[in-house]
Amino acid sequence: PAGVIGSFVKLEPVADILAKGTTKSAVRTREGIQVDCRVVEKKSFGAALLYFTGSKNFNIRLRQMAIKKGLKINEYGVFKGEKLVAGKSEEEIFRLLGMQYVEPELREDSGEIEAALGGSLPRLIAPSDIKGDLHAHSQWSDGQNSIEEMAEAAMRKGYSYLAITDHSQGLVVANGLNEQALKKKKRQIDKLNARIKKFRILFATEVDIRSDGSLDYPDRVLAQFDLVVAAIHSGFKQPRHQLTHRLLSACRSPYVHIIAHPTGRLFCVRDAYDADMEALFKEAAETNTALEVNAYPNRMDLNDAHCRRAGEMGVRLAIGTDAHDIEHLDGMSLGVSICRRGWLEKKNVLNALDTDTLLRTIKRKKV
Numbered sequence: 001p002a003g004v005i006g007s008f009v010k011l012e013p014v015a016d017i018l019a020k021g022t023t024k025s026a027v028r029t030r031e032g033i034q035v036d037c038r039v040v041e042k043k044s045f046g047a048a049l050l051y052f053t054g055s056k057n058f059n060i061r062l063r064q065m066a067i068k069k070g071l072k073i074n075e076y077g078v079f080k081g082e083k084l085v086a087g088k089s090e091e092e093i094f095r096l097l098g099m100q101y102v103e104p105e106l107r108e109d110s111g112e113i114e115a116a117l118g119g120s121l122p123r124l125i126a127p128s129d130i131k132g133d134l135h136a137h138s139q140w141s142d143g144q145n146s147i148e149e150m151a152e153a154a155m156r157k158g159y160s161y162l163a164i165t166d167h168s169q170g171l172v173v174a175n176g177l178n179e180q181a182l183k184k185k186k187r188q189i190d191k192l193n194a195r196i197k198k199f200r201i202l203f204a205t206e207v208d209i210r211s212d213g214s215l216d217y218p219d220r221v222l223a224q225f226d227l228v229v230a231a232i233h234s235g236f237k238q239p240r241h242q243l244t245h246r247l248l249s250a251c252r253s254p255y256v257h258i259i260a261h262p263t264g265r266l267f268c269v270r271d272a273y274d275a276d277m278e279a280l281f282k283e284a285a286e287t288n289t290a291l292e293v294n295a296y297p298n299r300m301d302l303n304d305a306h307c308r309r310a311g312e313m314g315v316r317l318a319i320g321t322d323a324h325d326i327e328h329l330d331g332m333s334l335g336v337s338i339c340r341r342g343w344l345e346k347k348n349v350l351n352a353l354d355t356d357t358l359l360r361t362i363k364r365k366k367v
Contacts (some may be wrong), residue, residue, distance in 0.1 A: 018034065023038065058109045094116070102116050124339075125345055127333055129349070131353060133329060136162055136324075137166055137322075141171075142175055151196065160199060168206065203224075207231075223255060225255070227258070232264055256289060261292060281309060300338055
């Protein structure tokens with residue numbers, strides 16, 4: 001234990017040592033984040049892991065359940081009297097309590113305990129389920145890499161497809177594409193797709209939802225895309241009814257497949273705009289429009305609570321990294337984590353579909 005603690009406090013990101021003992025230590029990183037290290041015996045490892053990953057309310061509920069069975073549970077294990085009866089693994093503790101294993105992301109006392117007792121927990125989406133990224137930009141608009149470079153990076157991740165969703169013409173600040181540029185971009189994508197095997201670059205757009213709810217391209221242009229992602233990029237302080245109208249109008253377009261970053265929040269810049277999310281979920285379900293879980297770190301939009309509600313209402317979610325360079329594609333894991341916290345399964349996520357099924361699914365939206 002002393003060696004572990006000694007190595008921990010000497011890690012490169014550590015700025016300050018807040019506490020240092022034989023079995024526990026606390027440090028603050030240069031970013032101001034406190035990180036704790038606990039060293040426990042092997043026989044207590046599962047109990048400690050369970051205790052420190054569960055919320056306060058979740059741990060209280062487990063203690064109450066243990067008491068009803070004549071047991072005591074804490075970070076050192078499950079005890080009957082003074083005898084340790086479980087603690088080496090989380091799984092054995094859940095079995096002892098008569099529950100399914102509860103994934104760490106769900107340990108909030110928000111219905112997961114009842115589901116675990118009834119054997120009805122969801123099988124959460126996993127990173128390995130993701131077949132592609134449905135929101136990425138290239139040098140054609142405000143991205144830093146070429147389409148080919150973005151595609152090669154996506155292939156290295158084992159993806160089957162990548163949607164290049166460069167901005168539409170009205171978003172001048174992001175070098176939005178006019179119709180002439182779109183034709184050139186499509187020719188480039190067609191050439192790349194003809195050359196690249198077992199991978200599909202989707203000719204796509206992130207079309208702006210204007211202040212009146214109309215879209216930044218006419219229908220005859222939107223009809224040419226493999227995939228259309230629509231998003232609000234201005235007018236964030238409009239009245240609630242107007243913002244809601246814009247989102248619902250986009251859902252009702254036969255050419256819009258995904259609403260991107262639906263609440264518009266941007267950490268350290270602005271809060272979510274005041275739109276009726278319940279109305280959006282209802283409209284998205286009725287129109288077969290997916291809602292995005294934008295995995296860009298300063299967005300994370302939708303959040304986990306929204307994901308859960310949308311999933312309950314039959315809305316399909318699409319995880320997009322909003323990548324503006326090849327490194328941003330790494331953000332997919334953050335999007336998956338948000339979906340897991342939102343109780344979502346593989347069946348709830350659009351880009352868990354293979355290429356052919358994805359294309360068939362989004363074509364159903366068109367009329």
